[in-house]
Amino acid sequence: MAEQLPATPAPTLTPAAPTPGPGARAAGLLRACRPKQWLKNLLVLAAPGTAGVLTDPGVLGWTALTFALFCLAASGTYLLNDARDVHRDRLHERKRHRPVAAGTVPVPLAVGTGTALILVSLLAALASGNLPLLAVLLGYLALTTAYTLWLKDITVVDIAAVAGCHVLRAIAGGVVIGVPLTAWFVIVVSLAALLVVAGKREAELRNPGSDGARAALDGYSRSYLVQIRTMASAAMIVTYCLWALEGGADQAPDGFRAASIVPFFVFVLRYHQLVDRGVGEEPEEIALRDRPLQLCLFALVALVGLGIYT
Template identity: 60%
Template sequence: MPAGAGVSAESRGPAEARSSRTARSLPFALVCACRPRQWLKNLLVFAAPAAAGALGQPSALASCAVAFVLFCLAAGGTYLLNDVRDVERDRAHERKRDRPVASGDLPVPVAVTVGVVLVAAVPPASLLFHEPGLTVLLTCYVVLTLAYTHFLKDVVVCDLVAVSACHVLRAVAGAVVVGVPLTTWFVIVVSLAALLVVVGKREAELRAADAATDAAPAGSRTSEPLAARATLRGYSVSYLTQTRTTVSAAMIVTYCVWALEPAEHTTFHAVSIVPFIMFVLRYNLLVDRGVGEEPEEVALRDRPLQAVLVALVTLVGLGIYL
């Protein structure tokens, strides 16, 4: 038998994994490891100013753009450190083994150095733009994401709350840099939407892990999902489905109460309830199909979801700016 035959893909080291495909250059690998597609989440900094009708002001738009860039840099640093910590687990994962650090395209010392520089430099760098509130929020974001990387990601329920809180911090940052008030309804809807996405992601991961376990040869099956997050052992599909259903219902009710507020909102806000509910229903359908493991991919690829989102944003925009 030739040397190396019978060695599973999961047990291959970075050199063997890299030899089976085209290696990425160091700069390109570094950018990929910062996960630019996930920077879509940072668009939340525009949400509160947009809802308040403030994005028509050039200064507000510029402030949000600065906050967006700073959150992208901070997120990139935390992703690098997260991938370094999870490098062995990622190498045993069918999809994550191709990440730059796990595949060996990005050396661990480089990832650690750049990651530490970014998470340490971004919060104080925000002081250059005279936004102390943004500095506080970026610091909270970095501390929370590092805590998630090192221990919260392995604590059941706490992992859901930690990731959701990171989304809420982004939305709050947009309000802070522009100076618009945060309404209770806005914070609740954003918090519930963040929790819905995170719960859907965990459910899709658990479904995928269970499918991988079922597909494994009978003699090699274990009681734990292959290369899964430690927290997945504490969840069940039924629990996550029930949680997702509860969160979806609460979010729809909250949005309806906000949109039907007669003192502040127009008919456009009321009509926006329809695409909002369609958006929630479509997302839940996709999660049930096992598609929600990468939420940013869902947002970029699913045309019906994009269509109802455009309708929702258009109607809310008409209600705010007309």
Template identity: 55%
Template sequence: MDVRGACPGQFAGGDGEGWQDLHVRAAAVQRPGVGNRVISRYVGFHGVVELSSISSAGVPFLPRHIPPRPGGPRVSAGPALTRRPAVSRRSRAAGLARALRPRQWVKNGLVLAAPLAAGELSTPTGARAALIAFAAFCLAASGAYLINDAADAAADRLHPRKRHRPVASGLIPVPLARAAGAVLAASAPAVAALTGGWRLPAVVAGYLALTLGYTFWLKRQPVVDLVAVAGCHVVRALAGAVAVEVPVTSWFLVVISLGSLQLVAGKREAERRAQAGSATRATLAAYTPGYLAQVRTMCSGAMIVTYCLWALNDHPGPFHALSIVPFVLVVLRHNLLVDQGAGEEPEELALRDRPLQIFIAVQLALLVLGIHLT
């Protein structure tokens, strides 16, 4: 509910001008017959929430008493608000580096999937093209994250974990995040052009268009948001094939698509179970646990069958067939972790879960042996 709707004409100017001070965050308002409530202001967001929510989010109260107009509600102030100290250049630079989310770059490993499967990483030309594609997607992804954080800064301040992000916490100003994101996003196709063709820059541009569409519209559309995020993963994989100029098989495309959708469904399921993202992710309320689990199960089964058909056809030698075992273990392990409450950050599972790392390493080793020894 908007502050001006809750207390019309009660603040200076009659239109909420008293809330324009960026240091004003919340006020306890008492109205006859309504009782005490907390009206919060998060720079661009107006809403009425419970006092416990404000306290758990660490939101300070008004530093001073705002006198109401005659006949209006009484507005009382909490403890004095301490002004934020000036941010040093070093702190801001460190915050900007953190806002790039380098840990998320592990997702860009999908760029190397097609070159690895085709054996192109063992050639200097193929390795160079694949690394250029990887670097371009790191720039594109970081630029998209900055733009997304700038767009969601107000809502992220309501989230118990996201409120600590550099942009949401105020360490990085929103205009700076937008500008840095735009520079990185614009530089990504330019880096991709170092491969010498136009196809990879076009794929990177398509990825940026998809991520921007997700930021400003698609993420608020149930089901479409799942497909959009999964599509970003698929585009990464396609970019690797385009970079080294190898054809994309239908097997590869189906496995990557189903695997991506499984990861996204698991992420939403973990978010919904924790209810941590309910205030900032509009589509969570539209999903039921049963629906997301059904999507995850469907994708897991179809992906395993597709991978088996790929590994057992047109691949001499035992290594591709043997890679089915660790592949199935990866899928089952991920499902187990999601059922246990993990999966909200899939990249963290790949970086921290030791069994998952072992299964992935064994599968990659078997694929490399199958490529070079048969």
């Protein structure tokens, strides 16, 4: 009698991941636009604010338009960047949860929406008739495109490119209303941007999940990035102090501006402390969550505002 073999169990099939519905896809698309990072676009307030013209309704209108256009343009570039880096992001411990990398937002949808947002921002800037604003916005988009395609993988150049994007935001706030940008302003903004970006790279280097996710990181060491932070913050503090203590030909320095040195200095110290803890990878999260940093910023803005507007 033939030996009866045991029945082979049927293979267990892993169920396919459910296709995201329209609601989940829309929520993912909004998250992929990174609305928290719109905080960076508040830099457009810096030039008109320090020039003392923010109380003018016309200036406020132009500044609000500039902020909105940079939000649209930035979100468009974020979507295109995520679409291009989708395979690399899926290998990253944190970035794999981004909507495009996670599959919540299909790559074609990200590309189409990102392109549409960029075109809307450019057409709106053109329709406004403000050619300086259009020129700066085009420069910003050119720099971000170059960063997405090439510059992000070149050590040192990647830091300069991201810092340059921050500086262009601040410049846009000045050119849109015709405010001359002083050397003090450009130097402080540039050094602050360099400080923030160097801290971001340092935090990425600390994060084990970032290994191999960005080629430029291989060319950095923590000690080198600390040196960049130290040099940038030292030069920035000196420059800010010179501006704050500057008086007219026959005038003493303004008391409020001079007093703003204290929260400015504490703000920089607190930021260094946070970066040393390894939490500088998302600067906007620091700004939204760290109460001591928020208090320093509030005191700084209040004192500078009192010095300029009173």
